[in-house]
Amino acid sequence: MNVLEVKNLASHFFTREGVVKAVDGVSFSLGAGESLGLVGESGCGKSMLALSLLRLLDSPGKIVSGEMLLANPAGNEQVDLLKLSTSAMRAVRGRRIAMIFQEPMTSLNPVYTIGDQIIEAVSLHEHLSKREMKKKAIEMLKLVGIPAAEKRVDDYPHQLSGGMRQRVMISIALSCKPDILIADEPTTALDVTIQAQILELILELKEKLGMALILISHDLGVIAEVAERVLIMYAGKIVEEGKTSEIFDRPLHPYTQGLMNTLPERADLRHKGHLPTIPGHVPSLIHLPLGCSFQERCAYVQTDCRQQPIPDDPCHTGRLVRCLHVPGI
Amino acid sequence: MKGFSKRYSAVIWKQFRYHRLAYVCWYFILFLFCVALFAPVLANDKPLVWKHAGELSFPAFSFENKYKTIDFKEMKKSSEEGWMIFPPIPYSPTNYNLDHILEAPNALHLLGTDGDGRDVAAQLIWGARVSLSVGFVAVGLSVLIGVFLGALAGFYGGVVDVVISRLIEVMICFPTFFLILAVLAFVGPSIFNIMLVIGVTGWTGIARLIRAEIFKFRERDFILAAHALGASDFRVVLRHLLPNAFAPVLVSASFGIAGAILAEAGLSFLGFGVPPQVPSWGSILSQAQEYMDVAWWLTLIPGVAIFITVTAYNLVGEGLRDALDPKLKQ
Numbered sequence: 305m306n307v308l309e310v311k312n313l314a315s316h317f318f319t320r321e322g323v324v325k326a327v328d329g330v331s332f333s334l335g336a337g338e339s340l341g342l343v344g345e346s347g348c349g350k351s352m353l354a355l356s357l358l359r360l361l362d363s364p365g366k367i368v369s370g371e372m373l374l375a376n377p378a379g380n381e382q383v384d385l386l387k388l389s390t391s392a393m394r395a396v397r398g399r400r401i402a403m404i405f406q407e408p409m410t411s412l413n414p415v416y417t418i419g420d421q422i423i424e425a426v427s428l429h430e431h432l433s434k435r436e437m438k439k440k441a442i443e444m445l446k447l448v449g450i451p452a453a454e455k456r457v458d459d460y461p462h463q464l465s466g467g468m469r470q471r472v473m474i475s476i477a478l479s480c481k482p483d484i485l486i487a488d489e490p491t492t493a494l495d496v497t498i499q500a501q502i503l504e505l506i507l508e509l510k511e512k513l514g515m516a517l518i519l520i521s522h523d524l525g526v527i528a529e530v531a532e533r534v535l536i537m538y539a540g541k542i543v544e545e546g547k548t549s550e551i552f553d554r555p556l557h558p559y560t561q562g563l564m565n566t567l568p569e570r571a572d573l574r575h576k577g578h579l580p581t582i583p584g585h586v587p588s589l590i591h592l593p594l595g596c597s598f599q600e601r602c603a604y605v606q607t608d609c610r611q612q613p614i615p616d617d618p619c620h621t622g623r624l625v626r627c628l629h630v631p632g633i
Numbered sequence: 634m635k636g637f638s639k640r641y642s643a644v645i646w647k648q649f650r651y652h653r654l655a656y657v658c659w660y661f662i663l664f665l666f667c668v669a670l671f672a673p674v675l676a677n678d679k680p681l682v683w684k685h686a687g688e689l690s691f692p693a694f695s696f697e698n699k700y701k702t703i704d705f706k707e708m709k710k711s712s713e714e715g716w717m718i719f720p721p722i723p724y725s726p727t728n729y730n731l732d733h734i735l736e737a738p739n740a741l742h743l744l745g746t747d748g749d750g751r752d753v754a755a756q757l758i759w760g761a762r763v764s765l766s767v768g769f770v771a772v773g774l775s776v777l778i779g780v781f782l783g784a785l786a787g788f789y790g791g792v793v794d795v796v797i798s799r800l801i802e803v804m805i806c807f808p809t810f811f812l813i814l815a816v817l818a819f820v821g822p823s824i825f826n827i828m829l830v831i832g833v834t835g836w837t838g839i840a841r842l843i844r845a846e847i848f849k850f851r852e853r854d855f856i857l858a859a860h861a862l863g864a865s866d867f868r869v870v871l872r873h874l875l876p877n878a879f880a881p882v883l884v885s886a887s888f889g890i891a892g893a894i895l896a897e898a899g900l901s902f903l904g905f906g907v908p909p910q911v912p913s914w915g916s917i918l919s920q921a922q923e924y925m926d927v928a929w930w931l932t933l934i935p936g937v938a939i940f941i942t943v944t945a946y947n948l949v950g951e952g953l954r955d956a957l958d959p960k961l962k963q
Contacts, residue, residue: 360860391865398862405861411854415876424872425862476862 305375307483307516308334308357308401309382313370315349315356322590326352326365328540334484336375339510339517341531341548343524343563347586349540350520354486357518358397359385374400377483399429402482404506406489408469412461418445418472419457425479444475448505467498471505478509485510486518491526503530524567528552536560539586539597545624556625556633558602596627604629645880648956655952658945665942669761676755678725680705680717693720724752726759726912735928745930747920753934756912760935763913764942767828767897768890774832776886779839780875786840787847787878788870794844801837809834813896817905824907827900831893839885846878880957887950891943898939914939 311331317324326349334340344350355361357372373382374396385396405411413421422441426432432440438457445453448471461469470490477485487506491499507530510517519530527534527548534551536544536559544557555561562582564570584601593599595610602609609628617623619630650656668675679692679700692700709717722743730750738745744753786797816830850856851874859873900906901915902922909916914935921931 358861360857394863394865396863397860403858403861405854405858407854411858413855413859413873413877424859424864428863428868473858476858 305336306333307336307375309371309373310357311371311373313353313356313367313372315352315361315365315367318364318366319590324589325540325592326589327356328589328592330370330537330540330542332535332542332545334516334518336483337510337514337516339507339519339530339532341527341534342518342520342537343522343527343534344537345522345586347589348537349589350522350537351488353537354403354488354518354520357385357486358401358403359393360397375483395429398425398477398482399480400482401484401486402477402480403486403488404470404473404477404490407493408466408473409493411473412469414461417458417460418464421472422457422476422479425476429480440479444479445472447478447509448472448475450475466494467502470494470498470502474502474506474509478513478515481513482515484516484518486520488520489522490519492521492523499526506530524552524563536563539592540589541597541626542624543598543626550623556619556621556623556630557598557627558604558631559598561631562601604631645953645956649952652948652952652955655948655955658948659952661941661945662949665761665765665945668758669765672759672762675720676722676724676726676752676758677720678705678723678728680719683715683717685715685717722752722754722758724755726751726756727910728752728755735924737928738930744934745928747917747928747931748924751912753917753930756917757914757934757938759912760914760917760938763824763907763911764894764897764915764939767824767831768893768946770828771831771835771893771896772886772889774828775835775889776839776882777836778833779836780843780879780882782836783840783843784847784870784875784878787844788851788866788874790848797840798844801840804834804837807834810896810899813900814903814905817900822900822905822908824911827897827906831896835889835893839882839889842881842885843875843878846881847874850874850877881954884950884954884957887946887953891946891950894939894946895943898935 310333313327313330314325315327317326328349330353332340342350342353352361352365355365356367359367361367367386370386372385374385375382385393388396412418416424419438419441422444423437426437426440442453442457445457450456450468450471456464461472464472470493474490485506490506491502494502503526506517506519509515517530519527521527531548534546534548535542536551536557538559544551544555544560551560552564555564559582565580566582568579582601587593587597587600593610595608595612596602596605596614599605599609606629614626614628617625618628619625619633621630621633649659673693674681677693681691681693683690683692683705692703692705705717705719706723724742728751730746733742733746733750735748736742736746742752742754744757746752747756782797782800786794812834813827813830817826820826820830847870856869856873859869864873897906897913898915898918901913902919904919906915906919907913917931917935918939921928921935924931
């Protein structure tokens with residue numbers, strides 16, 4: 305069963321220079337307990353998609369169309385998050401869908417102890433006595449592997465290292481046992497050695513609590529390790545979707561292929577001595593070209609790529625590959 | 634990592650203590666508060682303890698009417714039985730003693746007497762109540778209005794911000810002291826009105842500070858994180874934005890208290906302040922106008938009291954500003 309189905313979601317930013325189509329008709333589904341990877345370059349709309357799921361886009365951003373169907377835990381019916389009142393949406397945030405942010409250094413409020421911040425998250429959705437909440441806070445800190453949790457619970461964020469803070473962020477996000485956890489580049493700001501620990505922790509807790517996970521990253525290594533299924537995002541659109549093994553073993557979209565070639569372990573360094581890149585830049589999301597958004601950077605581009613929007617799977621590959629001329633087919 | 638559980642306020646306090654002068658002034662202000670609080674015990678014409686007809690009583694602590702008509706000093710001279718202990722300054726600020734007009738400081742009247750024979754030391758002690766309460770209540774009111782409007786403008790931005798910002802600019806255009814004078818001319822002078830008027834005219838600086846601080850903090854990740862946990866706008870402002878934005882307001886408020894004390898003294902000096910029978914530092918000064926050439930103590934003593942108090946608040950404000958300035962942290 306799917307906990308979340310997103311259909312044709314579009315989020316636009318109405319700026320003075322024009323309409324920025326940060327999320328442009330994205331559809332995907334998320335199974336219960338599944339871990340889904342969302343990959344793309346900086347500025348392709350990954351974080352905006354994540355914020356759209358929580359309806360937290362700040363003006364001038366706005367969700368202009370689509371449906372976000374969240375499964376109701378009680379019955380089989382689904383609720384469309386876009387049709388909820390603001391107070392009903394607040395009840396969803398944190399309780400049903402929680403989020404971890406990229407920067408652990410700035411995601412904690414500097415004037416409260418970490419215990420108070422966990423307690424706040426809990427108190428927004430549950431009513432417990434003060435003593436129970438404190439107990440719960442300590443329990444959560446233990447769960448994310450913070451040593452001496454009884455003492456640490458009264459620490460302020462500035463007393464903790466980056467890795468510890470990210471653990472605290474995770475414990476806050478998980479304190480209400482959400483059905484879906486969105487992790488927006490949770491390890492980007494951390495040390496490489498800490499990265500692996502945090503990823504392991506997220507995976508372990510996902511299994512323990514039975515959550516679905518949406519992991520956003522531009523780090524393909526992280527995605528390969530954690531995700532069961534991968535969405536490749538480019539210029540506000542999903543260009544390829546498939547099981548992680550399929551995507552990594554047999555990338556079909558030219559953009560995905562380009563991404564895979566940039567992996568240092570796959571690159572052939574003997575010839576040129578430097579890492580391969582995808583030429584060019586992500587196009588301006590204000591003036592997207594007609595047709596395929598990757599046309600300017602694609603080696604296989606043909607005239608029809610520039611003429612009409614590309615359907616989900618024009619080459620009948622059996623999975624979503626938004627490309628008219630999949631190389632090799 | 635240094636020690637556990639080092640609260641933010643503890644860090645500020647430690648920084649504050651480095652500013653020696655401010656630290657001393659902080660204790661001076663605490664001392665002034667004690668003086669104001671214990672004024673009835675420090676300067677009173679009723680004895681603290683009275684042994685009479687085999688009974689102990691405490692007239693200075695009592696509000697009973699029976700003590701109001703007794704002249705304890707006459708009684709002490711005439712009666713042999715019983716005893717009484719007077720406060721350090723055995724006069725009330727409202728004791729008119731026409732036999733002792735305009736006496737220079739002497740053993741009986743440590744700081745002299747005024748034109749109506751009232752003891753200046755007693756007035757000074759009781760006047761601290763007016764000065765401090767005017768300062769605190771007026772600034773408290775300013776902070777309340779300023780924080781509310783500033784938070785509204787900073788958090789919602791857009792039209793709300795434009796309206797509030799223009800309102801602030803209009804308020805700033807008025808010369809505050811004359812505005813206060815004009816308003817007091819309508820509503821009549823009383824301590825309550827003075828507090829109200831100083832408070833209602835003094836909020837603009839605080840509103841601007843809070844607005845700017847909230848603009849700064851509302852884009853921070855932890856605010857987004859609070860929203861993502863399902864916190865309401867109200868909760869985000871109250872629990873997450875204001876505690877972070879409040880530090881500079883403390884600095885501004887301590888300067889504001891100094892300003893309010895000065896404003897009250899100025900108003901009382903001009904005769905628009907507290908009614909003449911209420912002792913205040915400003916009203917002693919206003920009396921002094923008449924006797925400037927014969928009674929130096931009437932000008933000097935309340936003047937020095939105002940000067941020291943205002944300076945103390947300003948120094949505390951400066952110390953706070955330095956303590957809160959992250960650039961100065963060692």
